[in-house]
Amino acid sequence: MASIDPLTLPLDQTSAADLAASGLDYARVDADGDAYRPFQRAVARGFLGGESTDDEAENARLTLRTRRLTAVYDRDGVEPGVPVGTVDSWATELTTSPGRQTDLWAISAVTVAPTHRRRGIARAMLGGELRTAAAAGFALAGLTVTEATIYGRWGFSPATWASDVEVDTTRARWTGPTPTGRLDFVPRDGLADRVSAVHERVRRQRPGSVPGWDGRWRGIAGVAPGDKEGEKVRAVAYRDTDGVERGIVVYTIADRDDFAAHDLSVRALFAESPDAYAALWRFVLEHDLVGTVKAWLQAPVPPVQWMVTDRRAVTATLTDHQWLRVLDVPHALASRAYAAPLRVAVRVTDPLGFADGAWRLVIGDDGEAVVEPVSDGDSVDVEMTVNALGSILLGGARATELAAAGIVSGHTGVLAAIDRSFAPSMTPLLDIWY
Ligand SMILES: CC(C)(COP(=O)(O)OP(=O)(O)OC[C@H]1O[C@@H](n2cnc3c(N)ncnc32)[C@H](O)[C@@H]1OP(=O)(O)O)[C@@H](O)C(=O)NCCC(=O)NCCS
Structure with missing residues (x-):
């Protein structure tokens, strides 16, 4: 992991000058200061979310405290303390080959207020991120994107793809392997740590992976404030014959009118071995009273397609997911x-x-x-x-x-x-x- 802490790096002066020329302020935001809550409101608004509760804002603060928060302000606005532009970034690592990682400047929470769009705010913020990352010695910057049209102009391009998978379980009879380990439900209490532990091992072997963080795992585990589905979260872990936890699936089940054909949504399925992968997929596909299984961010050609009688019961919709930007x-x-x-x-x-x-x-x-x-x-x-x-x-x-x-x-x-x-x-x- 990079020895440089992005939180200590100065604000990019080129962007500060460009924004000042348009009457806008460019500033760092302290996640423990007064500017935090308006920053968080602006991010939620940018991604079309509602006003967050105090609990939600405090929960988000746990993550944002570890990030470099930068905001753009229009001091002439009705709410001058609420940013019209936001971005956060942090130093993480990218697996480039199995067992091999490199430093990555990760960027997130890029928003511009709809009242201030197309005035060059995103350009100033992205330029500032790239100049800061390059000056700090990062060879790569990365992000995940809402729209494919935004980031190419700053040199980002898709580097990993992922599939959204939907399986009609009535057509998908299991023909894959029968693993010798065992499956057990695991409690929500401690689930975030459990998911994190498996993912930490999985992501080190898989090119394109980056580590998650506590907030991400709490969200998946259904214990983050404001998660309306939280109470429905269930999790099953796979242990191999030596008793080592090699995989975990976290899911919810939503009602359908047909009580025998509910929807099972996979929040995470991380498998460290082919056995764990097969056992967990078989578990969700053979779940009683389920007609459809949905899972996101799966491999472009998900191996589960090879593990059922009717491969067309498994629909995999491919999307670009992680975009990388070479700086060095x-x-x-x-x-x-x-x-x-x-x-x-x-x-x-x-x-x-x-x-x-x-x-x-x-x-x-x-x-x-x-x-x-x-x-x-x-x-x-x-x-x-x-x-x-x-x-x-x-x-x-x-x-x-x-x-x-x-x-x-x-x-x-x-x-x-x-x-x-x-x-x-x-x-x-x-x-x-x-
Ligand atoms: C996407 C977003 C950040 C752009 O902000 P902005 O300040 O309006 O962008 P800028 O004015 O700096 O535009 C820079 C360039 O990008 C282009 N651009 C901006 N948004 C674009 C979009 N959604 N699609 C295509 N091009 C876009 C502009 O036309 C401009 O092009 P030019 O350099 O040829 O003149 C803003 O629209 C937004 O907050 N959207 C909602 C949240 C979101 O989707 N964030 C991205 C998270 S991954």
């Missing part, structure tokens, strides 16, 4: 292990300048990358935007695919060699929102 090309490329040797010169174009340049990427037989600048005037084999680099970095998208889309250019043989090298050992997946 050599460090980003060296952060992962590769599948095959490679020697290629790449030019990266970045209108914002952070990643602009040309590099020679040499991957040895050991799968490790050495990245050095290409001398001025030397030719390159491949050209791509910083966005394309973010998309191929973890192997979630392939260079040949992006070349077919006209986003990457280079000789077919070179692009195929990049595909072989960048092939991930597991499909990258981010299994939470951040």
